[in-house]
Amino acid sequence: MDSDLCIYTSTSVYYCRTGSLGIKEKTLMDGKKIKKLVIALILVILAGLAYLFLLRYSDKQKEAESQKEQEEAAASVVFETDTDEVSSISFSGDDGILTFEKKNDTWICPDDSVFQMNENKIQKLLADISSVSCTRELDARGDLAQFGLEEPANTIQISLSDGTEKDLYIGDKNTSTHELYFQTEEKSDKVYMTKTAFDSDFAGKLQDFAAYTDFPKVKPETMTEFDVDKEEDSYVLIMTGDDQCTVEDEEGESQLANLNLVGMVQDNVSNIIWYQDLEYNCSDYVKYGLDDPQMVLTVKYKDGEEAKEFELSVGDEDENGNYYARLNELPEIHTIRGEYLTDLLKSSAASYWSLTYSFVSIGDLDKLEVTRDGATHVLRKETQTTKGGLESVKWLVDEQEVDEKLFTDFYYACVSVTAQERLESVPEENGDEALKLVYTLTDGSKKEITYYEEDQNFYTVIYEDGTKAAHTNKLYVKTMTEKLDRLLEELK
Missing domain, CATH: 3.30.1560 (Mago nashi protein)
Structure with a gap:
C-alpha cells in the first residue's frame, strides 16, 4: 500500500521522501557525528600519550646530559682537598703573604691577635680549593713564561692536619676566555686552565678578610x-x-x-x-x-x-x-x-621647623577677630540646647547669623595655611598689614597671626606672640580674602 501510495499520490510521495526517508538520513547523520567524536577522542588520547612520552624522553635526556656533565666534570678534576682537614692557608696578598690558621675550629691570623675572620670569606677560599676542575690541559714544553707560571702571580699553600702540604701555582689570565692558567706541580710541563677565580678570591689585604660589625638595622x-x-x-x-x-x-x-x-x-x-x-x-x-x-x-x-x-x-x-x-x-x-x-x-x-602655623580646631574656638583694611569683624559660633536636649549651632558674623557653609569655608581657609619657608628671625620692619587674625580659644588663650606685604609672590606672616616669622604664598591669603568677601555679603 505504501509503495502504491508513494507511486500514485503526489502528496504521499512528498511525505515519503520528507518523512520516512528524512528519518533515515537523520539517523545516518547522527551516526557520523558519533563516529567523528570517537575518532577525535582517540586522537586526543593519542596526542596526550605522545606528549607524556616526549616529556619522559626529555627528562631522561636531561638526566643523561646532567650525568654526562657530572662525569666530565669529575674526570676534569685535577686538584682535590678535604677542607675539613685543612689547618692553614697562605697566599700572596696586597701587602705581602697572608696566612690563616685553624685553631679549635676557629680561623685566626697568627700575625694579628685582634683579627677575627669573616666566615663567608674563609668558606669561599675553602670551596675554591676543595675541588679544582680544568677546562683544558696544555703542554708547556718548558715555556712557562707564556702562561705567567715561570714566576707565578700567586702561590697558594695548603697545610693539612696530618702534616701534608699542597700547593697551587696561579699564572696569568687568558685574554680570550678569561680563564686562569695554573699548575698543581711547580715547573712541570702540565698547565691547566680553570674558571675558578683564584686571582680575585685569593687577593687583597688582611682587612678584606676580617669580620666587621654590621650597621644596626632599625625600623x-x-x-x-x-x-x-x-x-x-x-x-x-x-x-x-x-x-x-x-x-x-x-x-x-x-x-x-x-x-x-x-x-x-x-x-x-x-x-x-x-x-x-x-x-x-x-x-x-x-x-x-x-x-x-x-x-x-x-x-x-x-x-x-x-x-x-x-x-x-x-x-x-x-x-x-x-x-x-x-x-x-x-x-x-x-x-x-x-x-x-x-x-x-x-x-x-x-x-x-614645621611649616604649619595656622591650625586651630573649630571645636576649640570661642571667637575669631578678622581685621582687614582697618575694619574688624568678629566671627563666632553659638551653641544652644533645645527643649528636647539637642544642641543647635548658630554661625555668627558681627552678631548676625550667616550660612554655615560660608562661615566654615572661610574658617578652614584660614587654618589650613602652611608656610613656604620659615625665617630664622622676625623682621624688624614689615610692609603694609594685609590681614590680621586673632583666635580666642575656649580656654581663654589667644593666637594671633598677621600677614604683611612682602613682594609679588609672598606675604610675611608673624605669629606666636610675634616670636616667629615665615613667608607664605599670596594665593593662600587671596583665597582667605575672597571667602571673607562672600561671607560679608551675607550681612548686606
Whole structure:
C-alpha cells in the first residue's frame, strides 16, 4: 500500500521522501557525528600519550646530559682537598703573604691577635680549593713564561692536619676566555686552565678578610630620638609617637618639627649600610677626621619594650663623596654613602621647623577677630540646647547669623595655611598689614597671626606672640580674602 501510495499520490510521495526517508538520513547523520567524536577522542588520547612520552624522553635526556656533565666534570678534576682537614692557608696578598690558621675550629691570623675572620670569606677560599676542575690541559714544553707560571702571580699553600702540604701555582689570565692558567706541580710541563677565580678570591689585604660589625638595622617607626652633635648648629629631634615631632636647638628652644622632613631622615638612617670596610683595628683616627668628628649622631629607639641606642661618629669626606664613620667607638673604620648623611650634616634646628602655623580646631574656638583694611569683624559660633536636649549651632558674623557653609569655608581657609619657608628671625620692619587674625580659644588663650606685604609672590606672616616669622604664598591669603568677601555679603 505504501509503495502504491508513494507511486500514485503526489502528496504521499512528498511525505515519503520528507518523512520516512528524512528519518533515515537523520539517523545516518547522527551516526557520523558519533563516529567523528570517537575518532577525535582517540586522537586526543593519542596526542596526550605522545606528549607524556616526549616529556619522559626529555627528562631522561636531561638526566643523561646532567650525568654526562657530572662525569666530565669529575674526570676534569685535577686538584682535590678535604677542607675539613685543612689547618692553614697562605697566599700572596696586597701587602705581602697572608696566612690563616685553624685553631679549635676557629680561623685566626697568627700575625694579628685582634683579627677575627669573616666566615663567608674563609668558606669561599675553602670551596675554591676543595675541588679544582680544568677546562683544558696544555703542554708547556718548558715555556712557562707564556702562561705567567715561570714566576707565578700567586702561590697558594695548603697545610693539612696530618702534616701534608699542597700547593697551587696561579699564572696569568687568558685574554680570550678569561680563564686562569695554573699548575698543581711547580715547573712541570702540565698547565691547566680553570674558571675558578683564584686571582680575585685569593687577593687583597688582611682587612678584606676580617669580620666587621654590621650597621644596626632599625625600623623608622621604632626611632624615638636623634641627638645631632656638631661644632655648630647641634639639635635634637624627638619623635613622640603621636604624629608629632619636636626639634630642639642649641639654646634648648623647642618647636614643632616638619613631619615629612623628619620621616626622610628616619628613612635615611634606617637604610644605612657600610659602603666600604676599611680597617678592623684602627690606631690612627686623624687620617679619617675621626679624632674630632664633624658629627656624632646618637640614635635612640625601641626594641620591643627595651630602650636602646647607638652612636655614629662621622669624619671627613673621601674623594668619592662618602664619609668615614665609626660605630660606638669601636676601632673599625667604614665609609657611608654621602646621600644618607648630608641632610643631618648640613641642617640646623631651623631646617626642621614645621611649616604649619595656622591650625586651630573649630571645636576649640570661642571667637575669631578678622581685621582687614582697618575694619574688624568678629566671627563666632553659638551653641544652644533645645527643649528636647539637642544642641543647635548658630554661625555668627558681627552678631548676625550667616550660612554655615560660608562661615566654615572661610574658617578652614584660614587654618589650613602652611608656610613656604620659615625665617630664622622676625623682621624688624614689615610692609603694609594685609590681614590680621586673632583666635580666642575656649580656654581663654589667644593666637594671633598677621600677614604683611612682602613682594609679588609672598606675604610675611608673624605669629606666636610675634616670636616667629615665615613667608607664605599670596594665593593662600587671596583665597582667605575672597571667602571673607562672600561671607560679608551675607550681612548686606
